[in-house]
Amino acid sequence: MKKTVYVNTGALAFGSENVILNSGAIGSCVVVTIFDKEKRIGAMAHIMLPGESPKKHKPSNKYAANAIRNLHNYFVETTSKSENLICCIVGGANVLRKKDDRLCRDIIKSVEEEILKNNLIISKRNVGDELRRTMQFDTSTGDVFYSIGNSGLSLLWSIDN
Numbered sequence: 183m184k185k186t187v188y189v190n191t192g193a194l195a196f197g198s199e200n201v202i203l204n205s206g207a208i209g210s211c212v213v214v215t216i217f218d219k220e221k222r223i224g225a226m227a228h229i230m231l232p233g234e235s236p237k238k239h240k241p242s243n244k245y246a247a248n249a250i251r252n253l254h255n256y257f258v259e260t261t262s263k264s265e266n267l268i269c270c271i272v273g274g275a276n277v278l279r280k281k282d283d284r285l286c287r288d289i290i291k292s293v294e295e296e297i298l299k300n301n302l303i304i305s306k307r308n309v310g311d312e313l314r315r316t317m318q319f320d321t322s323t324g325d326v327f328y329s330i331g332n333s334g335l336s337l338l339w340s341i342d343n
Contacts, residue, residue: 183200184200184201184202184320185200186201186202186203186204187201187203187204188205188206189203189206189226189227190206190228191211191230192228192243193227193228193243194225194226194243194252194253194256195225196223196224197224197225197321198221198222198223198321198322199222199321199322200322201224201321201322202318202319203224203225203226203318204316204317204318204319205228205272205273205316205318206316207314207315207316208228208272208314208315209273209275209278209314210273210275210276210277210286211228211229211230211274212271212272212273212274212289212290212309213226213227213228213229213271213272213317214226214227214229214249214250214269214270214297215269215270215271215317215319215326216254216267216302217268217269217326218262218267218268219266219267219324219341220262221262221266222323222324223260223262223321224319224321224324225253225256225321226317227243227249227250229243229244229245229246229289229293230245230289231244231246232245232292233247234246234247234248246293246296247296249296250293250296250297250299250300250302251296251300254301254302264301264302267302267303268305268339268341269297269302269304270304270306270326270339271290271293271297271306271307271308271309272307272308272309272315272328272338273289273290273309273315274286274289274310275311275313275315276310276311276312277312277313277314279312290309290310305339306326306338306339308338311330313330313331314331315330316328316329316335318335323340323341324339324340324341325337325339325341326338326339
């Protein structure tokens, strides 16, 4: 039986065999998964804010730069090869439907920029719009699922496709 680990806002979680990482509801946040298809290990970050933690504060994984850097460092420490890493992103919705809201776009842009800075490639994404999402990541298989609004789960990425 697989263990489900909920990844709250600002948190990182890691897993290998028999672990499902679950984001819970995603509004304007962006959730990032990274999977090493050779070692069959994965990680998830639930990112709330663009950029990096202010220097006067303790570093926080709520910020895109800190979270992506910490995820990348985890895979470097496990001697993962960049070509084996699969990255997916979901979220960044303007769920409050604020006119001219920039926060969601800024988080998406910041996450994408940080992923590129860390020499990772986004394999699949489902971002923007106005509906909340969820994300589930099976770290045993690498399968990434997402839902939009009240819909059921759909496959975003699988090693088989």
